[in-house]
Amino acid sequence: MRVNVGSLRPVVACLLAGFLVAGVAQPAAAAPRRAEQWYLDELRIDQVHKVSTGRGVVVAVLDSGVEASHPDLRGQVLAGARSYGAAGDGRADEDGHGTHIAGIIAAKASGDGVDGIAPGAKILPIKLRKGTGSNSEAAVALGIRMAVDGGAKVINMSFGGPGMASPQEASAIKYALDHDVVVVGSAGNTANGRNTVSSPANTPGVIAVTGTTKGGKFWSGSVRGPEAVVAAPGDSVYNITNEAGYGWGDGTSDSSAIVSGLAALIRAKYPDLSAPSVINRIIRTARDAGPSGRDPQYGFGVIDPMKALTANVPPVTSNPLLGPAAATDPDPAGTGGPARTGGADEEFDVTQHGDRGGPTDQQVMVVGIGIAVVLVLLLGLAVFLIWNRRRYRREAARAAQIPDEVLDRVTPGAPPSPDAYYGQPSGYAPPPGYPPPPGHGQPSGYAPPPGYPPPPGHGQPSGYAPPPGYGPPSGYGPPGGPPPVPPTER
Structure with missing residues (x-):
């Protein structure tokens, strides 16, 4: 063929x-970088941002500082301060850890960039140290107070150490709680040789966050303990780093930043809600992923930002994480306990809150x-x-x-005109009103149509005779002489 x-x-x-x-x-x-942020899809952040972006809320990041010049943080970082005794503000980061944490909370994608949990929030960087290394208790305590005095409504502490908080750290945390600030801390990582919830996250009143993997399973690198409050993604969390870079983070530091971003979303959505009620809303709407109630791995459950923003949760008058019942009571607010719904949203109508599920x-x-x-x-x-x-x-x-x-x-679709390119078919008379085409005579054996004279040169068809057996009537001839006289006249 x-x-x-x-x-x-x-x-x-x-x-x-x-x-x-x-x-x-x-x-x-x-834009492949956004595709690496699997945790945003699990948390339904695209839909969450239709309800709240954290606009107007200040989140303090107590860490190694924040690189404010990163393209995805431009306009997002306030001046901040340094709590380790050096002059200057918090907009510098030699380590990169603080920049990564700030990006998880409030990054705004610039072209091929990444998204934060609360891109409408502002970051208040409190630089606890210069370069890499550990943070002193004095720097942490002073940093907490600087954050409160700087207008922060949420404080993120993605660091920790063994044991309990020092008296000055505990006093600073109480100062923050008394000033209606939500305080969030990372539970700690097993890679650092720890197997219990770290300080200051284990301080009563602080939201201690453990880590999960893709799919919501407990991350093996996270510590566990009775002080755990909620769990959030902590495995392969992709976001910004210093020197205008991007990279992955593994650890409850990232989990803590995600919960701090959620607290900012809630405070922006409900600006009159107190810090205890914000905490209560987070734990009340968490998806219970472990044994019923609070457990050492997930705490009250895996966070659900959409439910935290839209569910009907009554306000409370005191911090649900304080008091003897907080360690074991799955329902500190007395409202029915965390729902074991597997992420379903049957408790509220999403369409009432701007989420169309599109x-x-x-x-x-x-x-x-x-x-x-x-x-x-x-x-x-x-x-x-x-x-x-x-x-x-x-x-x-x-x-x-x-x-x-x-x-x-x-x-197209119409018969051609007679003079186009078709000749007269043999054996057919021309249509009425049309003479025979040149070169075509009258078909043999046919008389002209009624009302038409024979064509020129055509007479009676030759060879034509009456059919056999037909002739003049017998005894009939042409009349001769006078006509016969009727008998009556003779």
Whole structure:
């Protein structure tokens, strides 16, 4: 079988056009960093941001400082302070840890960048040390007070040590709680040789956060203990680093930052809600993932930001993490305990809070690309069919030796005119009102149609005689002489 290569050129061109459109309209391929942030999808952050972005809330990051010049943190970082006795503010980070934590909380993607949990929040960096190393108790205690006095409504402490908080650290934490500040701390990592919840996260009133993996399972690198309050993603958390970089973090430091971002979302959504009620809302809406009630791994459960923002949770008057009942009571607020729903949202109507459960931007993008490719291919197919039909007619006309100008006068779908290129069929009279075509005489054996004289040069068909057995009546002849007289007249 031979293939007409020329006839395939339009199809190839259309296919190439479709692929070019698909290639141009692939922003997902141009922004791979957001695709690495699996934890944002598990927490439904795209939908959460339709309800709250943390706008107007100040989150203090007590850490190694924050690189405020990072493209994804521009405009997000306040001046802050240094609590280790040096002059200057908190907008410098030789270690990179504090910048990574700040990005998890409040990064704003700039082009091919990453997203934070609360991109509307502001970061107040409190630099606890210079370079790498450990933090002194005095620097931590002073840093907490600096954060409160600097206007922070949430304090994140992604660090820890063995034992309990020092008296000055405990006093500073009480200062923060008394000033209506939500304090969040990382539970600790087994890689550091610990097997119990670290200080200052284990201080009563602080939200101690353990880690989970993709899918919500307990992360093996996280410590556990009765002081655990909630769990959040802590395995392979992708976000920014210092020197305008990006990278992964493993640890409850990242888990703590995620919960601090959630606290900022709640405080922005409910600006009149007290810190104890914010804490209560976080633990009340957590998805109970371990044994029923509070357990050493997940605490009250894995955080659910959408439910924390939209569920009907009554306010409380005191911190639910304080008091003897806080260690074991799964329902410190007396409202029915954490729901074991597996992430379902049957307790509230999401549509009342701006969440329509619609597709994500990436899904819309993929659907749009698919529609564009299909439209381009359909258009290309239509062009090819029109072109191919015309080519076929031209080839047929050339085979019949019909001039192109005659072919162009033919209206598609209508019979050709009598004078186009069809001759008079043999044995048929011309249509009424049309003379016989030149060179064609009257068909032999036929008389002209009624009302038409014989064509010039045509008389009675030759060789025509009466049928056998037909002739003049017998005894009949031409009359001769006078007519006979009737008998009555004789």
